[in-house]
Amino acid sequence: MSSLIRAEEISYRYNRGPEVFRGISFDLDEGEIFTILGANGAGKSTLLNCLAGIFKPKSGRVFLNAREMGELTHREIAKLIAFVPQIHNPTYGYSVREYVVMGTTPYIGAFASPRREDYRTADQAIERMNVAHLADKAYTDLSGGERQQVTIARALAQRPRLIMLDEPTAHLDYGNQLKMIKLIKTLCEEGFAVVLTTHVPDHPVILDGRVGILTRSGGLITGGAETLLTDESLTALYGIEIRMKYLDECSRRICYALFDG
Amino acid sequence: MKKTSLLLLITLFSFSGLSLFAGGSAETATDNTLPVSIGGVIIAEPDYSRNVGVAYGGEDLDTSVPGSYGYMEEEGDRITIYDYDGMPFTFTKGSVKRIINLWPANTAGALALGAEEFFVAKLDRMVNPWQELMFPRYSTLENSFPPAAGPANVEALMALEPDLIIGHPTNVESLRTAGYNGRQLPVININFTTYQEMKVTYRVLGIILGGEVQERGEAWGRMLQENIDRVQKGLSGTSVRPVVYYTSGGASGLDSTMSSSANSVVMNEWTSYAGGKYWPELMRVLKKDIFKSRSIVNVEMILKYPPQKIFIGGGRNTDVDAVLSNTDPSTNPWAGVIADLGEENIRYMPYALFDWGRFGAESVLQILWAAVNIHPEIFADPKSDHYIDMVGETKTFYTDFVGFPITDAQVDDILNGRLPGSTGN
């Protein structure tokens, strides 16, 4: 049986720089969540870009639906994987509707523009994300949380089977962070495979899927949230004393630091 | 939405405003005929007749005023002469042996005056086949300088140890300021814009170089006056003044012209001396000419105010020939004018050491040539009292004045703007 996405021993380095990571393997199927943790600069975004086919791994192979990534066109990849990048400030502030419809690009010919049904797809995604009130606003006028929602709407318009999110909670306030995690969980329940990166160990606990820790030496340790996220592994990862403790009030483990300022 | 509409309106308005403005200026003269011309005689300003017999724009230049162009002080063998800019140049008689001339027109003039042996450098890419033929020593000089405007290489100039540098009007200032206290380059500006100033230029050149050059320089001035007087005598019986369009020819076909207010008004001068009206002068009178340099003419202006003669400078040229031979009015804006005027009224001007119609020594002959071609009924008829034998005049000038024994075939080439030896092509 073949998984939706499978990485085999992939490694990457920028030009003549040192290897960012190496020997990384994992696989993922629809309805599954894979959360990547790692220190600053460990290469989480780079790994995500490699998995999404934006960067080409220096060695190793990535299979998408049992086909090797290198043999697929960008268009074929984009029909399977939607990528939600970190919040950025584009030069041109397209309207939200125009921005979301760009998700349908893989289904539009190179010399064509979105048709009526593409806009219908976009409108459905906007409805799904509850951002209809923003449809006519400029993307550049939105707040960080709104931008993230709109970009996910764009990802939905792409009709993918796998959604990759690069630090989806990075620029969000506390409430919005948790709403985002809840949304990701819902997406997963709806059948999407999800890969995301985050800096908060609570997130994989809430999501309760599989976890990968990108270590300082460039390797990836994978496992279930329950078994992998331990006091020891997190302390090693962040270089600060960290504890995991079960809290009855929320019926899950929470993460805290022994940090006496 | 409101703001956008406003902006759109402003944009539309400014565009249409501009076009209306343009349209408006075109509407002022609603008639497409010459408004100031009856039967080829221009009855409105300017009145060229007042210039007849003397230099256009003034009297014979007075060089006796201290500091004026050509003013001279003598002290034994030491002579100080003032150049076009009023700057003194002091030399010992007979001591100027090595000259560099950075100005193409003046180089051609100096060669015609017999100064060939003085040259120690030639002008890059400006030596034409006629100069090669008549002045082989000059044409094969090893050292050369670019004719371009702007600063010349001062060290390269100094290395040739010239006694005199004749600057190009556009770079003379920078040459003069090169060097330091007491070690300035021996540079002078002998620029001119009118025939009268050209006379002074050749006189100054003659005084500095002495001997043969001085004699020819004086003779040139006399020849100029004789030719002007001769043509005026022939014109005394007529008030017809055909409109002459001069084009510098070359790659721009017939489109490139010299405005009447440009520094180079000799075209205006020889046209009026020879009994014609200079077309750009007409434009100036009509207030249609707002630029002061060589320019590309708007051909619709030619359609509206068609000239009666077209004289083409720069020698025979394939680009010009292409325009002249294209009779299709849908691709050649000049086709109609060319057909209306006929071959006899469209002429290449003579070309040898320099364009006759411009600033070389041969411009003295241009007055005669222009008279013959503007008023053939007076000057081209051998039975007429005022007949000008252009072939004979040309032969005499090059053989006796320039000192080059010219053949009849070569005379024919020159008069038709052809390169030497191209007869029969």
Place this chain on the structure above:
Amino acid sequence: MTKPGAEGTTACKVKKAAYPALLAGSAAFAFLIFTISISTGIFRVPLVTVVKILLAEVYPLEQTWSNSAGIAVIAIRLPRTLAAMLIGAALSLSGASYQSMFKNPMVSPDILGVSAGASVGAAAAILVNAELVWIETGAFLGGLAAVSLTMLIPKLVRNNSIVILVLAGIIVGGLATSVMSVIRMLADPTTTLADITYWTMGSLARVKMKELTVIGPLIVTGLVVLLLLRYRLNVLSLGDNEARSLGVNVSRTRFIVVACATLLTASSVCVAGVIGWVGLVIPHISRMIVGIDNKKMLPVSMFLGGSFMMVIDLLARTLAAVDIPISVLTGIIGAPFFFLILLKQKRRIL
């Protein structure tokens, strides 16, 4: 780095229904300017006669007008007006495309050094007395070399800011200007120099129908391809990685866009020399009218650019007996206009 809200506020000012009207309006406006332009000039020809003269070209009519009137309309105004329309459209569309592709509203064919590079290529071809086809080829290769160099510089200095790209354009443009000077020094002052000087000034005075039949189809091809790619330009303007994740073959699309925009610039340079400002100002005006969406902005930009150049040409050939160099007029009108745009948008652009 762009600050949030760059041009963003103009995104949605135009309601859905307004766009078809605006597009039709700008097309009608271009047609109006064409009509005014072809029937206006120093040589007066009534509009009715102009229409008859034009009709006579395709349908046999009895000639009731003077030969001069026919020449003024067919031999002078028609090629110039058509050339102005094509060049204005070409420069505006290539400017708009560069602006989207480089994610930088401050660039245009002249700012990126493309025009200067193209004129070097054209001048080099003139220097060796090449045919028109080779002049066009030279201009295209020169322009392509210039834009490649401009694109390379930000990569080498590892800085993708708006300012660096503009500086790179200044560097490349300066280099091209110097090469141009060398070519002028090498040129024969009595023949080719005048031609080359004409190129650097920018003029439509010598446009002939024959050139247009060669270069016109090239311009139309470039315009059509860029118009077809107008939605892709939206996606490209999000950035390379995002466009790639949306399924766009970025390097191929970018190559086509650069090739077409450069072809348009080079063709304009071949016909009329270097013309500044149009490629910068017209896309900005168009964005103010229909917003930043390239799907709407590009067509409007094309019509407005064509109209603008026709007006400029009309002024160039009616204000004086001599032809006023085009760049003089585009500068006098374009520069203050761009200042107004900057003033209106304040510091939003950088």
